[in-house]
Amino acid sequence: MIKAMLRMGMKNKDIQFYFNRQDRAVNSGRITGIRDCSYGPEVAAAGEDEAKAFMASFAPSAIVSPLLVAGPVPAKPADPISETVLRSFFFKGTDDSWRCVAGETDEFECKENFNLRGFGKPLKTIAGFANHRGGYLFFGVKDKPDGFAVCGLRDDRFTTTDQNKFSQTIRAALEPTPRFRVATLSLDDLTVGVIYVEAHNSKPVIAGKTENELIEGFIYYRYPGETRPISYADLRAILDERDRQSRESIMPMVQRLLELGPHDAMVANLADGQLEGGHRPILIDPKSLEQIQFIREGEFDEVDGAPTLRVIGDAQTVPAEILSPVRTVREEVTVDAILRNFINRTPVEQPLSYFKQVSHEQGYTLPIFYYLHLAGQSRKEAAAMLRSYKNARENSRVEINKLLNAKRTLYSKLGGIRGATFNRICNDPEPTIATSQQAKDVCSALTGMQEADALKFDHFHSLLQKSFAVWEASDNDRGLFVFIRRAAARLDELEYGILVHND
16 A cells, blocks of 8 residues: 555655554655665555555544544644654664664665864765755764664754854755755763754755765765765756756746737846836836845745745836946945945845955955855854955955954944033934034044843844935945944954854
8 A cells, every 4th residue: 555655756755644643653764665665575566546545434433431522623744853753763672772773765864973173074964865856864863884873962962053153064065955954862871962954955965065974066975875976867866856846837928928019017136127028118226226135935034924025126218328338337346335334234146246345345344144144154254254255355354354353353442522412312312413524523432332232132223224315315425334344343343253163
């Protein structure tokens, strides 16, 4: 019956629902064994009609207690890291030893020890799971020679490691970043660490750097009991599936274009900010173009309904003759863009490009920690990247390194007029900043802010926004621009510096 269900394309966890009981363990590992014919190869498969009839007439085991009545409940997919699901992968033998009944398959991998340093082999497995159909990585479980016995984690390194640290390690090594979840399971007095990896919807996931057994540029794939570089046939299957999904995703747009007709439909070209088609070219202002973000549903917040792309800006008519020379290069990062996005706390698509650009500027006093925080990079990783930038200015490289290693600060001690100005702007919710001199006075005072002023950081961002608006309205007042850079860099050091960890 299981063989028939597998031929029908059912998943292990769905099949398991019909057979697994306390007195009869039919878990995902056993079903995988049936799939690859390592278990029960001599048993003939049932017919599809038989399997459908079996499922239609299936009823769960009767509830023992006469006080409870089971009503119809809509089936919900089980949480892959719930305690119930995780416990189903383990059993306690007659010798009172816990073992992983799943063993090592194309969905399960066991590691005896955990150490985030030298994490190359687990990273290979994570990439392999993401490129296949997902899977579980168990820490605190011995390998096959020991019968997949649970030995438990030797220390608390797994349980005390922050989820963000896992994310940084995986993000730095694999592109695109696999989605994963971390959990622990207690079996008597033993603790098992669990990393559950989802199948990625934009395969293939590729190794972005070399670390121990992980080799840059390799595509790893999970095969029964091992992770190794992908075969041509499996890579071809991934690419074909990606092409199929692309065609399916674009067909509704094509259908909509056909319904609207060429006179009522346009295509947004995000490379140069132009809405193309028809006889009415429309330009998206570059400032609005920078705000456009594609956010995967559930990546940052769980939302109801489909993800929405929203363009905010003023629509204005412009002479047709100015359309041709207009071109917005998305890859170019300017100093004013570095400041503007920090001051407005705007999420950017490629934050490390902003960090890199700061190293190429002669004037290195600019926000950097905000962009490192967005990229999930540590100070150590940032220093390594800085060394790899061949075109970075040496003086800027040295000074940024000092800032990363806390050997330099952008703090400027307050006193006299600057101190009085700082007290005034802290206590005035809407101070007047209408002239270049007023903006300079405010920014000069802001370089004296300290950790104790954390509750006023939102207010300081507002002051910088007003000062930046004054600069934009001026005739490129370079003096004011320098004041804004120093104040923004000091705020960045305080607000986001503490969020960028050393390791």
